[in-house]
Amino acid sequence: MQTIKERYESVNERIANAANKVGRSTSNIHLIAVTKHATVDEVRQLIDLGHSDFGENRLQHFTQLAAQIDEYVGRRKELGEPDLANSIRWHFIGHLQRNKCRRVLPLTRLIHTLDSLRLAEEIQEVAEKRNQVIEVLLQTNISRERQKTGIAPAAVGYLLEQLATMSCIKPRGMMCMAPTGEDQEESRPIFTRCQELFEEMKLDKHSGDAFNILSMGMSNDFEVAIECGANIVRVGSALFGENLVVA
Numbered sequence: 001m002q003t004i005k006e007r008y009e010s011v012n013e014r015i016a017n018a019a020n021k022v023g024r025s026t027s028n029i030h031l032i033a034v035t036k037h038a039t040v041d042e043v044r045q046l047i048d049l050g051h052s053d054f055g056e057n058r059l060q061h062f063t064q065l066a067a068q069i070d071e072y073v074g075r076r077k078e079l080g081e082p083d084l085a086n087s088i089r090w091h092f093i094g095h096l097q098r099n100k101c102r103r104v105l106p107l108t109r110l111i112h113t114l115d116s117l118r119l120a121e122e123i124q125e126v127a128e129k130r131n132q133v134i135e136v137l138l139q140t141n142i143s144r145e146r147q148k149t150g151i152a153p154a155a156v157g158y159l160l161e162q163l164a165t166m167s168c169i170k171p172r173g174m175m176c177m178a179p180t181g182e183d184q185e186e187s188r189p190i191f192t193r194c195q196e197l198f199e200e201m202k203l204d205k206h207s208g209d210a211f212n213i214l215s216m217g218m219s220n221d222f223e224v225a226i227e228c229g230a231n232i233v234r235v236g237s238a239l240f241g242e243n244l245v246v247a
């Protein structure tokens, strides 16, 4: 069995190879370690290896893990190690229900899954009360027949226009998912289409200057995503394996 360190190195190497292949610099590609099948101990190990971006899609596991990691970071600091409190970043990558915003916002650096105007309105309301500006990605449903969540590509411009009126939401870019097939080439047309739409939306007058994140690619297809311009990849099982953790 491979250790977390070996898996982490191997994922980073794969990222570097994919970037090299298309002449991109790895410094512009951020790895988010998706913790849904990870134990606290495995997350701690990644932190000790210097990793700081983590993503969760289930609120229950998210709140537990974030609290446990907070504690760990506090203990490290007491032992005289560098204070990581402000460098650990949590990303929310699951489908976000409106009634969960109140719990997700305080923990989250970036929400990858804004998928409707109604959700945006709720996020705005919660963020305003908290005096917080929350950064979001617009989750776009490129392969429409295969999945349910996400905004239709043709509606992304309209949602951006609405977001421009919401003072506590800062659109940072787009996120998409490809159907998980055996062959990562199946994801290429979807990632390519998403990148085209992303480039188009960057030029939209409502997207703002901070609209520069393209989050796509998971364990089975992140290399293709990088070739298609992703600057965030969300990787779970390649780092932590497939073992199920009971939430």
Ligand SMILES: *Cc1c(COP(=O)(O)O)cnc(C)c1O
Binding pocket: 034, 036, 057, 093, 094, 177, 217, 218, 219, 220, 234, 235, 236, 237, 238
């Ligand atoms: C689980 C998950 C991932 C990571 O998937 P792996 O195939 O385990 O790498 C990425 N993005 C989202 C939205 C997920 O739910």
